[in-house]
Amino acid sequence: MLEYLEAIDRALFVFMNVQLANPLTDFIMPIITSDSLLRVLYGGAMAIILWRGDRRLRWLVLFSAITLLLTDQISSHFLKSLIARPRPCHVLDAPQGINLLVGCGGGFAMPSSHAANAFGQAFLFSWCIRETKYYLYTFAGLVALSRVFVGVHYPGDVIAGAALGALIGLSLAVVFAGFESRYGWSREATNTTPEHDDIS
Numbered sequence: 001m002l003e004y005l006e007a008i009d010r011a012l013f014v015f016m017n018v019q020l021a022n023p024l025t026d027f028i029m030p031i032i033t034s035d036s037l038l039r040v041l042y043g044g045a046m047a048i049i050l051w052r053g054d055r056r057l058r059w060l061v062l063f064s065a066i067t068l069l070l071t072d073q074i075s076s077h078f079l080k081s082l083i084a085r086p087r088p089c090h091v092l093d094a095p096q097g098i099n100l101l102v103g104c105g106g107g108f109a110m111p112s113s114h115a116a117n118a119f120g121q122a123f124l125f126s127w128c129i130r131e132t133k134y135y136l137y138t139f140a141g142l143v144a145l146s147r148v149f150v151g152v153h154y155p156g157d158v159i160a161g162a163a164l165g166a167l168i169g170l171s172l173a174v175v176f177a178g179f180e181s182r183y184g185w186s187r188e189a190t191n192t193t194p195e196h197d198d199i200s
Contacts (some may be wrong), residue, residue, distance in 0.1 A: 012154070074164065085108055087152055
């Protein structure tokens with residue numbers, strides 16, 4: 001059964017990475033998957049929230065950092081070494097048609113840390129700020145797909161990463177909701193101008 005699922009995963013990888021590849025995805029996907037870009041976007045978003053947000057949103061930044069720490073560390077330093085699945089770019093050679101657009105990396109494949117991190121943030125923020133869900137889920141999906149298109153993860157890797165991120169993001173959202181209820185943090189997520197800040 002496991003061999004059958006792996007064969008399906010490999011076939012889906014070749015379909016997405018090779019057959020769906022085109023000049024547009026070859027240009028866009030390495031940008032979307034860039035660690036530097038993702039760090040800048042995340043850091044910039046958190047800085048804006050800290051600057052413009054109310055007390056509730058500023059606390060949410062702390063929960064976001066905890067979520068990122070958990071998704072990244074659990075995926076990269078625990079599950080990957082436990083599962084020890086090689087990346088497709090380590091085991092599939094050129095005749096099999098791999099379209100490798102970025103450096104392969106030296107680690108294992110499952111789960112995808114990029115997918116875990118992106119979906120962890122998407123589930124946390126979309127649960128706490130419902131208006132953001134369409135944007136965040138779309139962006140997280142693009143980040144996850146980019147890992148297959150650039151050739152460093154199988155589809156199964158990003159699905160596992162997304163599931164891990166969803167579990168951790170939702171768990172932290174529930175914890176945040178408990179703190180919110182206990183301490184009476186205001187819900188001013190859609191009206192976060194400095195005049196409405198509550199920094200007490």
